[in-house]
Every structure is written in C-alpha cells, then in structure tokens.
Amino acid sequence: MTRTIARLALAAAGLALLPGLAQAQKNAPHNDIAAQAEQVFRSSFRADNPKYWMTRLDQDEAMRLCSQYRDNPPPKMRAQIEKAQMATIRYPVEGKLIGDWKEGEKLAAVGTGGHIGFIQPDPPGRLRGGNCYACHQLAKKEVAYGTIGPSLQHFGKLRGNSDEIIKYTYDKIYNSNAFSACTNMPRFGLHSWLTPEQISHIVAFLVDPESPVNKD
Amino acid sequence: MHSIVQAALAAATVGLAGAALAQGSTMDEIAKYREMLADGNPAELLEAKGEELWKKARGPKNASLEQCDMGLGPGKLEGAYAQLPRYFADTKKVMDAESRVVHCMVSLQGFTQEEATKNWFSKPGRDSDIEALVTYIGARSNGEKINVPARHPEEARMAKIGEHIFYRRSGPQDFSCAICHGQEGKRIRLQELGNLTTQAGAGTAMGNWPSYRVSQGAVWTMQRRLIDCMRQARWPEPKYLSDSVIALEVFLQKTASGTVMQTPGIKR
Known part of the structure; x- marks a missing residue:
C-alpha cells in the first residue's frame, strides 16, 4: 500500500x-x-x-x-x-561547517591530483586540492591568482561570519550549481573531489577573521 | 624568421619577468629562455629533420613522402597546413595534418598504421618522426592565412561536432573547453587564456603549432596539445588521430580562419 x-x-x-x-x-x-x-x-x-x-x-x-x-x-x-x-548537499557527520583555516589555505593552493590516462597520469595518492587560486584572488600575499572567478579577497571581512554565511559558503563549495546553474565552478562536494571536512577547512580560510583572506 | 622568434622570445621574457616577481621559482624558466635567445627556436632543428624524413626513401616500399597529397596535390606543401583539416576524397574522411602524414606513411611507404603511429609524440630518449614531419609541413605554411571554411558537408559536420565537444561538460571538475577558453581576458593563475570562440583568440591558439614548449622541452603537435587538454580536464585521453580531436581542430581552425600562421612556434 x-x-x-x-x-x-x-x-x-x-x-x-x-x-x-x-x-x-x-x-x-x-x-x-x-x-x-x-x-x-x-x-x-x-x-x-x-x-x-x-x-x-x-x-x-x-x-x-x-x-x-x-x-x-x-x-x-x-x-x-x-x-x-x-538537494544533493551533504554535511560533515558532526555537523561542523567551519574547520581550520590553515588546512583550508593549503587546500586552496593545491592544483594537482585526479589526472588519469597513459601519458602523464598523477601518481597514486597524489594530493588533490581545491585549486581555488587557479580562478580566484584570495589572500593578499598570493599574487599568482586566476581571474575566471570573482575575487574573494576579504570574503569574510565583507560578509561577516554568521552561521548563515558559513552555511552559504559551505553549500556553494559543495555544489556551486545550487546557486548558479552552469557556473564555471566545479561541484567539489558532489563529485567527492573534496570531503565535507576539507570543504569546512576552505570555509574557514574564507570566513575566519584570522585567515589571511580577511586579515591582510 | 629569426626576428619573429626573437620578438616572441622578447614578449615571453617580459611576461615571465612579471611572473618571476610573483614566483621566484620561475627564475629557472627565464634562464632557459635566455639560453634559447642565443640558440633560436629548437623546433627549427626538428623542422630540418622533418625535411630529411620527407625526402628520404623509407619503409617496406622504400619510397619517400614527396608524392604525399596534403590537400593541395601530390608534394605541394606550401600553404597546405594552413588549410587543414579538410575532406579527402581518397579516404572519404576529414583529416588533419597528422592523420594525413600517417596515411601517406602507410599508403606510400608501406608502414603499418601501428608502426607509423607508435612514436606519435617524443619523450626524453625517444624521438618522434611524426613530430619532425609535421613541424616541417607546418613551417611550409609560416606566414600563410589559416583557411578552413569547412564548406564540404563532411567538414561542416565535423565543425559542428567539434563545437559540440567544445561546450560538452563532464568529469569530476565539471569541465568543458569553454570553461577556460570561452571568455575574454581571463587567466588561470598567471597564465593568460585565449578566448577560442573568437577569430583573434582562436588564431593565437592555432597559428603557432607545432610549437616548442619550454615547460616540456619538446615540440608539441596540435593533436598532442588537444589530447593534453583532455588530460587536464581530468578526462581519459582520446585516441591519437581520433575524430573528436580532428573535429575540435576543424571547429577551431574554422574560427581562426583569416589569421596568419607563425610556425614553428615557441610557447610556455
């Protein structure tokens, strides 16, 4: 029935x-x-x-x-x-959406990982990062940033670090298309490119007042 | 020729100087560029080797490639590369420079397809005859306008297929060619990106191949370039000479038509 x-x-x-x-x-x-x-x-x-x-x-x-x-x-x-x-967005088991900005800073800079094929595949276990700098300006000290996406310098400074902003930031990284269909930005969480925990670290890098994204 | 290379190198050096301010690690690259300023484009050596291979009797049939028809008639190479890919009635296929050279190695010289394509790209300690031949053939179009109107129905079909693939998104990063190459004035990190949907952008992208790539220490053909784009998109690599790659070339060459080739090129 x-x-x-x-x-x-x-x-x-x-x-x-x-x-x-x-x-x-x-x-x-x-x-x-x-x-x-x-x-x-x-x-x-x-x-x-x-x-x-x-x-x-x-x-x-x-x-x-x-x-x-x-x-x-x-x-x-x-x-x-x-x-x-x-509707695809999933959260860390313990529900904490903001992690360690220092871990997030590392992940934002890593552009390796995920290459397959016979010619130049990544070695097994190669670190896979968010590669945020490929497309976004973030911390002031990193000048080798791309411009496909908007500048995210002072992301938290401009928006604050309310629960609402933290959730929006997490959701956007997890599945960018939930906010902007067909955006250039990958859906990092949906594809399990980044784990929910890793995403929470990048959220911290963007939102935490102590992060170089906001401090400098 | 020399002045073109020097101008390109000067421009590249200026670009690098900016990058070096940002990243100390690029100092080695500058040193490599300086070295080349003295020596000229290493691709010119490969061009000379390609000419030798073109004229030399080789293979089971002990024949040269001098009767190879690259689209303008047997042995006619001046301007041929700039008009490729094109439809060939003898194979009933749209072929690019590389698939046509391989076709001639098979039909004129008697190599098997496997033998002809075995070393389609070079690695340290492993030369590629195809790279040399295509560099030689490409250089015969230096200064020529790219001209791929894609008027034959098969060419027009391939251009549309290439366009479809250009906008096709898939893989764990949701990439398509258009993500990076569909907008004006963008860059990845410090690398400037061409907008391949415009004549000028496609012209800059297409007109310099085959090209010596400083970061790779080797000449890359267009096939190698596009196959590596797929790798960077985290897709599997398409097969060498596959229709996907040729279709993309038709689409890009059609868009680039009217711009002037400067090949062999030298790139990052």
Missing part, C-alpha cells in the same frame, strides 16, 4: 518535470548533430581504458543541460537545476 503510494508520487513528480524538459529539447538547436557528436566523442577513446576512467565522460542531468544550452539555460530550467543541485 505505502509502496504503491510512493510509486504514484514518484510518477507524478516525473510527469511534472517532463513538459518543461520536452519543450526545452524541442527548442534546442542541432539535436541530430548532438547525437552524432556524442557517438563520435564516445568512440574516440581506447577500448582498454579502465571503466572508472570512462565514467568521467558520463553526464548527469545538470552537465547535459548546461552543455546543451552552452551554460546559459532558460530561466525556468535554471531554477530546476538549482533546486535539484541544492
């Missing part, structure tokens, strides 16, 4: 989503080319690649829609993506 109700509810939810998506698909240009391109892309990789490598080519719903709309989905779809991504 309960199971039937649950099924009905799921079916209804599915139906509610469908009209919007079906409409979007119809409006998307080059659908036949997209199908051909997917086939060409998939067949461009070695058959003896380990399976887990090949899963990196898979797209979840957000990736698929962002690709299709070149990171600029129509407003309704944008809202749908953000809502669905918000």
Whole structure:
C-alpha cells in the first residue's frame, strides 16, 4: 500500500518535470548533430581504458543541460537545476561547517591530483586540492591568482561570519550549481573531489577573521 | 624568421619577468629562455629533420613522402597546413595534418598504421618522426592565412561536432573547453587564456603549432596539445588521430580562419 503510494508520487513528480524538459529539447538547436557528436566523442577513446576512467565522460542531468544550452539555460530550467543541485548537499557527520583555516589555505593552493590516462597520469595518492587560486584572488600575499572567478579577497571581512554565511559558503563549495546553474565552478562536494571536512577547512580560510583572506 | 622568434622570445621574457616577481621559482624558466635567445627556436632543428624524413626513401616500399597529397596535390606543401583539416576524397574522411602524414606513411611507404603511429609524440630518449614531419609541413605554411571554411558537408559536420565537444561538460571538475577558453581576458593563475570562440583568440591558439614548449622541452603537435587538454580536464585521453580531436581542430581552425600562421612556434 505505502509502496504503491510512493510509486504514484514518484510518477507524478516525473510527469511534472517532463513538459518543461520536452519543450526545452524541442527548442534546442542541432539535436541530430548532438547525437552524432556524442557517438563520435564516445568512440574516440581506447577500448582498454579502465571503466572508472570512462565514467568521467558520463553526464548527469545538470552537465547535459548546461552543455546543451552552452551554460546559459532558460530561466525556468535554471531554477530546476538549482533546486535539484541544492538537494544533493551533504554535511560533515558532526555537523561542523567551519574547520581550520590553515588546512583550508593549503587546500586552496593545491592544483594537482585526479589526472588519469597513459601519458602523464598523477601518481597514486597524489594530493588533490581545491585549486581555488587557479580562478580566484584570495589572500593578499598570493599574487599568482586566476581571474575566471570573482575575487574573494576579504570574503569574510565583507560578509561577516554568521552561521548563515558559513552555511552559504559551505553549500556553494559543495555544489556551486545550487546557486548558479552552469557556473564555471566545479561541484567539489558532489563529485567527492573534496570531503565535507576539507570543504569546512576552505570555509574557514574564507570566513575566519584570522585567515589571511580577511586579515591582510 | 629569426626576428619573429626573437620578438616572441622578447614578449615571453617580459611576461615571465612579471611572473618571476610573483614566483621566484620561475627564475629557472627565464634562464632557459635566455639560453634559447642565443640558440633560436629548437623546433627549427626538428623542422630540418622533418625535411630529411620527407625526402628520404623509407619503409617496406622504400619510397619517400614527396608524392604525399596534403590537400593541395601530390608534394605541394606550401600553404597546405594552413588549410587543414579538410575532406579527402581518397579516404572519404576529414583529416588533419597528422592523420594525413600517417596515411601517406602507410599508403606510400608501406608502414603499418601501428608502426607509423607508435612514436606519435617524443619523450626524453625517444624521438618522434611524426613530430619532425609535421613541424616541417607546418613551417611550409609560416606566414600563410589559416583557411578552413569547412564548406564540404563532411567538414561542416565535423565543425559542428567539434563545437559540440567544445561546450560538452563532464568529469569530476565539471569541465568543458569553454570553461577556460570561452571568455575574454581571463587567466588561470598567471597564465593568460585565449578566448577560442573568437577569430583573434582562436588564431593565437592555432597559428603557432607545432610549437616548442619550454615547460616540456619538446615540440608539441596540435593533436598532442588537444589530447593534453583532455588530460587536464581530468578526462581519459582520446585516441591519437581520433575524430573528436580532428573535429575540435576543424571547429577551431574554422574560427581562426583569416589569421596568419607563425610556425614553428615557441610557447610556455
């Protein structure tokens, strides 16, 4: 009985989503080319690649829609993506969202890890960081920062360190698409690129008044 | 030629000087650049080796590559690279410079595909004939305008496939080519990023290959460049000469058409 109700509810939810998506698909240009391109892309990789490598080519719903709309989905779809991504966010077991800014500072600078392949893969166990400086200005003393993302210098100084700001910062790093569908920023928590604990350290680096992001 | 190299080196040195202020570790790189200012672009050595390989009778058929058709007719190399990739009626495929050279090594010289592509890129202690040949062929388009209008239906299809792949997001960092190369005036750390969706940006990116890469101590071909982009995106590497890579090249060359090639180049 309960199971039937649950099924009905799921079916209804599915139906509610469908009209919007079906409409979007119809409006998307080059659908036949997209199908051909997917086939060409998939067949461009070695058959003896380990399976887990090949899963990196898979797209979840957000990736698929962002690709299709070149990171600029129509407003309704944008809202749908953000809502669905918000629901993916998980928190540290002990519930502490702000950790040690010194650990966060280290993680923000590390750009290695996660490279696969036959030519130049990362050695096993290579440290995987947040690589925040690739795209963001953070502590004043680090001048080798990228500009793909906005400057986050004085992040906490400007916003304070209320529970609300701490949660927003954690959530944004865990799943950036929950706030801005198809943003350039990776979804660090969703992909388990960073652990919830590591994310809490980066939160501290951004928010803690003692962190060089805010102090200098 | 020499003055172009020197201008490029001077520009690179100025860029590096800025970086060095930021990071003391780049001092070694500056030393390497200075060394090269004296010696010229190391890619020119490879170009000379490529010419030798092009003209030398080799392989089971003991033939040279001089009758190889790179798109403008057998043996016609002047400006050929700047018009690649293109559709070839004999293979019924859109091919880039590298896939065409390999095709000629197989059809004219009798090598197997495996033999021809075994050393498609060099490593310390392992030279790559393909790198040398492509550097030689590329240099025959130095000063030429990139011209890949992609008018043949197969070329047009490949350009669209390349465009699709350019915007395709996947992997543990949600990357696509467009994330880094779809905006104007951005950089990663201190590295400036070209906007490959514009003619000027794509021109800067495409017109210098094959290029000597100082950080790698080797000449990289376009295939090597794009395959490494995929590695950096944390994806698996596409196969050498695969259609994905060629499609991306068609898309980028089409966008870059009208800009002038300066090759062999020298890059970070």
